[in-house]
Amino acid sequence: MAVQISAVAYRSSYRNNSLAGRELPLPKATSTATSIHPCPFRDEIVLGAETRATGDTTVAGTNCKKTPRPKLHSKIHYTTESIRCCSAEPAADTEFTTAPIPSNMEFHALQTARKPRVVTTTTTPTQMLFSFDLYFRIHFMLFMSGKYRHQGYTGADLVLRGTDSPGPRFFTIHSHGSSDNLANGFRKLDCNGCIRKWLGTRHRKEARNIVKAAIAAGIFKDLDSGSDIEGCIITSTHTEMLKNVEMPNERVQKERHYNFRRGTTARKKKHVKKFAEDDQVTLTGDDDMDTPHSSLAKPHIMGTAPF
Amino acid sequence: MPAMVSSISQQPTQQAFNPYTENGGTILAIAGADFSVIAGDTRQSEGYSIQTRYAPKVFKLTDKAVLAVNGFAADGNMFVKKVRQRLEWYRHAHAKDMPIRAIARLIQTMLYARRFFPYYVYNILGGIEEDGTGAVYSFDPVGSYEREACRAAGAAQSLVQPFLDNQIYFKNQQPAPGSSFPKHLPLTSVLPLVIDSFTSATERHIEVGDGLEIYVVLAKNSTALQSLQSIRGIQEVTTTTDGERVFVIRRDLKKD
Numbered sequence: 001m002a003v004q005i006s007a008v009a010y011r012s013s014y015r016n017n018s019l020a021g022r023e024l025p026l027p028k029a030t031s032t033a034t035s036i037h038p039c040p041f042r043d044e045i046v047l048g049a050e051t052r053a054t055g056d057t058t059v060a061g062t063n064c065k066k067t068p069r070p071k072l073h074s075k076i077h078y079t080t081e082s083i084r085c086c087s088a089e090p091a092a093d094t095e096f097t098t099a100p101i102p103s104n105m106e107f108h109a110l111q112t113a114r115k116p117r118v119v120t121t122t123t124t125p126t127q128m129l130f131s132f133d134l135y136f137r138i139h140f141m142l143f144m145s146g147k148y149r150h151q152g153y154t155g156a157d158l159v160l161r162g163t164d165s166p167g168p169r170f171f172t173i174h175s176h177g178s179s180d181n182l183a184n185g186f187r188k189l190d191c192n193g194c195i196r197k198w199l200g201t202r203h204r205k206e207a208r209n210i211v212k213a214a215i216a217a218g219i220f221k222d223l224d225s226g227s228d229i230e231g232c233i234i235t236s237t238h239t240e241m242l243k244n245v246e247m248p249n250e251r252v253q254k255e256r257h258y259n260f261r262r263g264t265t266a267r268k269k270k271h272v273k274k275f276a277e278d279d280q281v282t283l284t285g286d287d288d289m290d291t292p293h294s295s296l297a298k299p300h301i302m303g304t305a306p307f
Numbered sequence: 308m309p310a311m312v313s314s315i316s317q318q319p320t321q322q323a324f325n326p327y328t329e330n331g332g333t334i335l336a337i338a339g340a341d342f343s344v345i346a347g348d349t350r351q352s353e354g355y356s357i358q359t360r361y362a363p364k365v366f367k368l369t370d371k372a373v374l375a376v377n378g379f380a381a382d383g384n385m386f387v388k389k390v391r392q393r394l395e396w397y398r399h400a401h402a403k404d405m406p407i408r409a410i411a412r413l414i415q416t417m418l419y420a421r422r423f424f425p426y427y428v429y430n431i432l433g434g435i436e437e438d439g440t441g442a443v444y445s446f447d448p449v450g451s452y453e454r455e456a457c458r459a460a461g462a463a464q465s466l467v468q469p470f471l472d473n474q475i476y477f478k479n480q481q482p483a484p485g486s487s488f489p490k491h492l493p494l495t496s497v498l499p500l501v502i503d504s505f506t507s508a509t510e511r512h513i514e515v516g517d518g519l520e521i522y523v524v525l526a527k528n529s530t531a532l533q534s535l536q537s538i539r540g541i542q543e544v545t546t547t548t549d550g551e552r553v554f555v556i557r558r559d560l561k562k563d
Binding site for chain 1: 352355357498500513561563
């Protein structure tokens with residue numbers, strides 16, 4: 001049978017399928033769970049997200065934002081100064097799909113001498129996901145199991161020079177690479193309960209409360225979502241990150257202390273190897289060595305600490 | 308048969324229905340020298356949704372036996388109902404409560420009776436033996452069982468059991484020179500271990516949380532009674548005057 005030539009290499013899929021058949025399926029990925037919710041009001045937009053990461057039924061991370069590189073582990077990714085991108089599902093995928101966008105947009109801004117529009121921002125992840133989709137769906141069938149979904153909610157800059165910029169915008173980007181500019185879109189139905197409220201929202205505080213309520217609904221009703229609420233407010237000129245919006249799930253104090261006595265771990269033998277020989281201390285001079293200042297003032301003997 | 312002719316070209320189709328589901332949650336039981344502690348969280352979930360935040364998984368059978376069920380909640384509830392019915396019949400026939408050793412054997416036969424359409428339930432039975440010692444019996448869904456000092460089952464079994472192995476059985480721990488580990492821990496140590504097991508499982512397992520229900524069964528004249536006085540929100544649920552006493556302790560767990 002002639003091998004069909006296509007743009008996509010199928011070689012690995014045969015290998016992966018055969019490995020899966022021998023009970024060697026591909027490893028499971030960590031998911032960044034999924035409660036993200038945008039709410040536009042007047043000329044601004046409020047984004048919210050919860051901070052749990054899961055791997056199957058195990059909580060892989062309780063507080064993404066407290067990691068040393070918050071931008072990397074946050075569900076809200078920097079895109080441009082007035083655009084942010086929220087992401088959900090496989091943690092590594094979302095990081096790598098959102099990673100090249102800021103630089104692309106910066107180049108675009110320099111090239112066109114305009115602030116990038118939100119719709120422009122969707123291009124990079126859209127094209128990337130489209131090619132990823134072919135790759136993953138064919139090669140990582142088990143790994144995806146029909147659940148793979150990347151949604152980017154991109155928040156907006158509205159005073160974009162041209163009159164065609166209609167105001168706060170957000171787009172949803174699906175894992176297959178399709179995007180739309182519907183004014184709604186959250187993955188979890190729990191958040192959807194809050195959807196009607198925001199249509200008439202005219203106040204920042206109200207918008208914040210709606211987003212908070214939507215994320216809280218996800219945290220408490222959806223097992224994949226949990227921990228804390230983080231968010232940001234995007235205006236035409238700047239973005240304000242809101243960490244610790246609410247922390248309704250603090251760890252409780254444990255009843256006991258779990259300290260182990262020295263020597264708890266069994267050992268069969270003890271062997272200490274000396275790597276450094278003790279230095280011979282030779283005192284020179286007639287000064288008193290016990291005062292710290294006098295010893296520091298003099299050049300000290302090599303290999304001994306100045307006291 | 309003309310009706311058959313038309314169906315010759317059709318392939319036989321198979322209809323499948325899976326009557327089982329998994330409702331998450333975790334249970335555990337620890338036996339002391341003269342008491343037994345049986346606990347479970349109260350969350351009932353299916354998939355990524357919570358069905359209810361309060362669905363008890365731990366049931367008092369008699370004043371000396373408490374049964375915890377985990378797995379498929381509908382099967383669990385039905386199983387407890389049937390065990391209770393058998394225990395009532397026993398009471399009518401013998402004018403006393405069935406000993407826990409006999410309840411364990413009864414549960415085995417009831418489970419194995421359904422060998423090829425099993426109750427999708429992991430059972431842990433805790434209580435007081437006729438000789439006054441604390442007992443824990445753990446079962447698999449088809450009736451294999453064993454008496455142990457402690458056991459965890461359910462969604463977070465793989466998180467809790469190693470912790471109990473280390474803290475109750477002192478696995479991977481060397482005693483201080485010239486001393487040895489106790490065979491049984493006092494209730495004052497066991498209760499904090501149970502609470503910590505569940506708060507920890509709640510932190511790391513998405514199907515565990517909402518509430519914690521701890522049953523404490525004390526043997527006649529148990530010395531552990533003293534330490535129960537100071538427990539916040541403890542409630543006695545003893546029904547007979549046989550001497551054994553049963554208490555419930557309820558605690559909140561994280562709800563995310």
